[in-house]
Amino acid sequence: MATLEIKNLWVKVADIHILKGVNLTIQDHETVALLGPNGHGKSTLLSAIMGHPKYEITEGEILLDGKNVREMEVDERSRAGLFLGMQHPSEVPGVINSDFLKAAINVRREKPINLVELYKKLDDASKQMKIPLELSHRHLNEGFSGGERKRNEILQLLLLKPTIAMLDEIDSGLDVDALQAVSEAIKKIQRETKMSFLIISHYARLFQMIQPTRVVVMINGRIAVEGGPEVITKVDGSGYEWLTKEYGISIKKEEKNAKPISMNTISIGACATNEATKYAKK
Numbered sequence: 001m002a003t004l005e006i007k008n009l010w011v012k013v014a015d016i017h018i019l020k021g022v023n024l025t026i027q028d029h030e031t032v033a034l035l036g037p038n039g040h041g042k043s044t045l046l047s048a049i050m051g052h053p054k055y056e057i058t059e060g061e062i063l064l065d066g067k068n069v070r071e072m073e074v075d076e077r078s079r080a081g082l083f084l085g086m087q088h089p090s091e092v093p094g095v096i097n098s099d100f101l102k103a104a105i106n107v108r109r110e111k112p113i114n115l116v117e118l119y120k121k122l123d124d125a126s127k128q129m130k131i132p133l134e135l136s137h138r139h140l141n142e143g144f145s146g147g148e149r150k151r152n153e154i155l156q157l158l159l160l161k162p163t164i165a166m167l168d169e170i171d172s173g174l175d176v177d178a179l180q181a182v183s184e185a186i187k188k189i190q191r192e193t194k195m196s197f198l199i200i201s202h203y204a205r206l207f208q209m210i211q212p213t214r215v216v217v218m219i220n221g222r223i224a225v226e227g228g229p230e231v232i233t234k235v236d237g238s239g240y241e242w243l244t245k246e247y248g249i250s251i252k253k254e255e256k257n258a259k260p261i262s263m264n265t266i267s268i269g270a271c272a273t274n275e276a277t278k279y280a281k282k
């Protein structure tokens with residue numbers, strides 16, 4: 001059981017406000033589709049919720065079942081039930097995928113998982129995601145294809161069983177088989193658990209398969225429109241221009257002089273991995 005509440009969230013990246021007062025509540029067992037043109041702050045929202053150090057929250061609240069998420073470190077957020085499947089999962093050389101998963105599972109349990117149980121879980125999840133078990137024995141994401149990285153993100157989701165799963169363009173760059181495996185895994189979770197999803201995608205196809213309960217559109221760092229699946233159909237058919245006509249929302253990307261920050265040197269994945277590994281050693 002979990003409720004995530006975002007209240008008037010303002011977030012700066014490289015000294016520029018990207019999010020300007022986001023309000024969004026996600027209840028138990030909801031699948032919320034997050035749409036919006038590129039560069040309007042969708043990934044920023046997910047990174048800020050997960051606690052990426054480059055995203056500075058200047059105002060607002062993030063509450064998970066009433067608890068103040070802003071006060072939690074990344075690993076605490078993960079243990080509290082938040083999960084981020086990243087748009088570009090980073091390579092983490094030196095960390096074996098299965099060690100990372102074991103550490104992440106163990107911080108959520110009293111007694112460490114035994115190897116037979118871990119192997120069985122990895123085997124089941126790998127079969128479900130249709131990836132070779134051998135990937136779990138390689139360094140995290142190192143040399144993985146784009147599709148393998150995305151499938152591996154969902155494999156982590158299957159093993160970690162968060163309460164709120166945020167997936168950033170999980171379907172971009174996936175072939176038909178991989179898209180099928182990803183959406184089947186999400187549908188199974190929707191049927192069998194009360195996990196909630198916040199899912200960013202540009203493609204109606206994924207949403208047709210996983211059937212969001214609600215759709216929100218982010219424009220210029222705010223949730224501009226909320227609705228049902230009809231919003232996806234509209235965006236898929238005619239982009240975002242109708243927002244200007246129907247709601248008078250002007251879609252402009254602000255001028256930014258911000259230098260891009262390398263997302264590979266410090267990533268949520270790496271932070272969570274380091275923390276999980278640190279905890280596993282305790």
Ligand SMILES: Nc1ncnc2c1ncn2[C@@H]1O[C@H](COP(=O)(O)OP(=O)(O)O)[C@@H](O)[C@H]1O
Nearest residue numbers: 013018038039040041042043044258259260261
């Ligand atoms: N790490 C970063 N470094 C510099 N600017 C960033 C960074 N992350 C996001 N931004 C800025 O914030 C804007 C919103 O980005 P993002 O949240 O990734 O948008 P979306 O996911 O909606 O495409 C981008 O146009 C970019 O200028």
Ligand SMILES: [Mg+2]
Nearest residue numbers: 042043044087
């Ligand atoms: Mg993005």
